Amino acid sequence: MSFIEVNDIWKTYGDNVVLERVKTNVHAGEFITIVGASGCGKTTFLKMLLGTEYPTRGKILLNGKPIPQEPSEDRGIVFQKYSVFPHLTALQNLVLTIELEQSRWLAHLFGSAYRLADEQAREMLAMVGLQHAANQYPHELSGGMQQRLAIAQALMKQPKVLLLDEPFGALDPGIRADMHELILKIWNQTKINVFMITHDLKEGFYLGTRLWVIDKIRHDAQAPNAYGATITYDIPVGQCDNSTLNEIDQSLEHSRKEHAA
Amino acid sequence: MDEPLLLRNGTMKRVMNIHPGTVGKVLLGMLPFILTIIVYLWASGVRLEANPNDKLMPSLTTIGAAIERLAFEPSKRTGDYELWSDTTASLQRLTLGVLIAALIGLLIGILNGAIPLVRANLSPYITILSLIPPMAILPILFIVFGLGELSKVMLIVIGITPFIMRDLQARTLELPAEQLIKAQTLGASTWQVMVRVIIPQILPRLIQAVRLSLGPAWLFLIAAEAIAAEQGLGYRIFLVRRYLSMDVILPYVVWITVLAFLADWLLRQISYRAFPWFHSQLQDKS
Ligand SMILES: Nc1ncnc2c1ncn2[C@@H]1O[C@H](COP(=O)(O)OP(=O)(O)O)[C@@H](O)[C@H]1O
Ligand SMILES: [Mg+2]
Secondary structure: OOOEEEEEEEEEEOOEEEEEEEEEEEOOOOEEEEEEOOOOOHHHHHHHHHOOOOOOEEEEEEOOEEOOOOOOOOEEEEOOOOOOOOOOOHHHHHHHHHHHHHOOOOOOOOHHHHHHHHHHHHHHHHHOOOHHHOOOOHHHOOHHHHHHHHHHHHHHOOOOEEEEEOOOOOOOHHHHHHHHHHHHHHHHHHOOEEEEEOOOHHHHHHHOOEEEEEEEOOOOOOOOOOOOEEEEEEEEOOOOOHHHHHHHHHHHHHHHHHHHO | OOOOOEOOOOOEOOHHHOOOOHHHHHHHHHHHHHHHHHHHHHHHHHHHHHOOOOOOOOOHHHHHHHHHHHHHOOOOOOOOOHHHHHHHHHHHHHHHHHHHHHHHHHHHHHHHHHOHHHHHHHHHHHHHHOOOOHHHHHHHHHHHHOOOHHHHHHHHHHHHHHHHHHHHHHHHHHOOHHHHHHHHHOOOOHHHHHHHHHHHHHHHHHHHHHHHHHHHHHHHHHHHHHHOOOOOHHHHHHHHHHHOOHHHHHHHHHHHHHHHHHHHHHHHHHHHHHOHHHHHHHHHHO
C-alpha cells in the first residue's frame, strides 16, 4: 500500500479550475520536489495535503485513511515566511512544541519537566546550527536562520510528512546552498516524507528523489480558467539527463508565456 | 545642531533634511511651552493693570496661593487636602474603568478575532452598540447605578470598551494565518493557540489601544464628575467655575494634563520592557 494516494482529485474555485485529474501514489520516505509556473496550483495542492484546503472531487488517502481536513501533528509545514513565533526566542519556539504536548491547559512547563524540554530543544537547535542563537528573537535572526528555526520547530513533532512551500525562495544563493545541505542531512537521518515546492528547477533536481512538474495539458484561449493543471512530469531524480531538464525548462517557459498572454 | 547645515558646495540643505541634535530637540520642544507662558504672563499683566480685580487671567502669585491652599492646607469644610483627595478619587475611577474596559475588550476582541463562530454571532451587535454615543446614556447610568462611583466607572467602561474591542479584533485578524496553521501542526488545541500564540502577541497591542483610549477615558471621567460627584478633579473644576476661580481651574487643567502624560509614558515604558520583540518589529516596518 502506498503511503499517500491521490485519487483523481479536482480543485475548483467557482469557475476557476485550478487542478484536475491529479492521480499519483507516494511511498514512505520519498523526497518530492514540485515545480510549475506561478499560479498553477502548487500551493493549493500542498494545502490539501496540509488539510487547510479540500479537493472539490476525489480523495487523498494517508496510510489508507482520508487525510484529516485540518492541520495536525503528523504533517509539518514551513512557509516562505511567518513560520516561527515572533514573541518567542529561538529556544522558546522549540520548547513550546513540548509544552503544547505535555501541558494541556497552562501550555507551560516548570521545574524538571521544563529542564527536560529545554535540553531536547537545545539538541534540536544544535542540529540545525542555531545553538548560539538560543536566546535571540526571530527578528534578530537572518532570513536563513529563521528558516532553520522553522524547520527545527516542525521536526520537533517528528511528523511523517514535511511540507515546504518555497522555503528558500527569499534567501540569497549562498545561504540557499547551506539550507540544501541541511535539508538533505535531515532527510537522510529521518527518512521523513518531504514535499517541497520550488521555483528553481535546478534545486528540484538536486534535492529530491522525485520531481513533479505541475502544468496545464489542455488550454482554451477563450476561457483560460476552464481547464486545470495536473502532474505533467513525474520523474525519478538521478535517472534523468540534461535533455529532460531542458525539455521541462522549455515546457515551463511555454506555459509561463501563455500565462502572461 | 549636530549636523552641518551646509553641503560641501556651500549651499544649504533642504529644510526637510535638517535634523536637530539631542540638545536642539529638547530646546526646540521647550520653545512653544516657554512662549505660551510668556504670552500668558504678558496678557495677564496687561489685564491686571487695567483692573486689579480681574479674575480671568490671575497672576502667578494668585495661582501659587491657590495651589498652596488646595495642595498643602486641609480644607476647612472636609479636612482633606483637596488636590490630593480629588486626584485619588479621579485616578481610582479612571484606573478601574480603564482596567475593566481593557479586560472586556481583550476577551471579546480576541474571541471575535480568533473564533469565526463567535465573530458571526457578536460582530454586528458590537458594531451597532459602539455607535451609541456614551454621553447620551449617561442619564440611564445615573438612574440604574445611582449617583455613586459605579455610574462614573461604568461611563468610562461603556465609553472606551467598544474601541478596544474592535481594535483588538482587527489586530487578531491581522496575525498571519501561517502562524495559526503552524501552531496547529505542532498539535495546539484552540485553547492553546489562544494562550500561547494569540494573547501574548495581542497584549502589546492592547497597551497601544489603551494608550489611545486614555484621552476619551479622561473626557468621560470629567463629564461624569461634573454632573454628579463629591470629589474629583472634574468635580472641582466645575464647582469653582461658579466663582470664576481661574486660579484653581488653570492649575487643575495643567495637573490633569501632567497626569495624562504620565499615564501614557508609564504604559509606553511597560510595553518597551515587557515586549521588546514587538517594538523592534515596529521599527522594522518604519
Ligand atoms: N482561496 C482561494 N480562492 C480563490 N482562488 C484561489 C484561492 N487560492 C488560490 N486560488 C487560485 O488558485 C490558483 C492557484 O493558486 P496557487 O496554488 O497559490 O498557485 P501557485 O502556488 O502554484 O503559485 C490561482 O489562480 C489562485 O488565484
Ligand atoms: Mg505558491
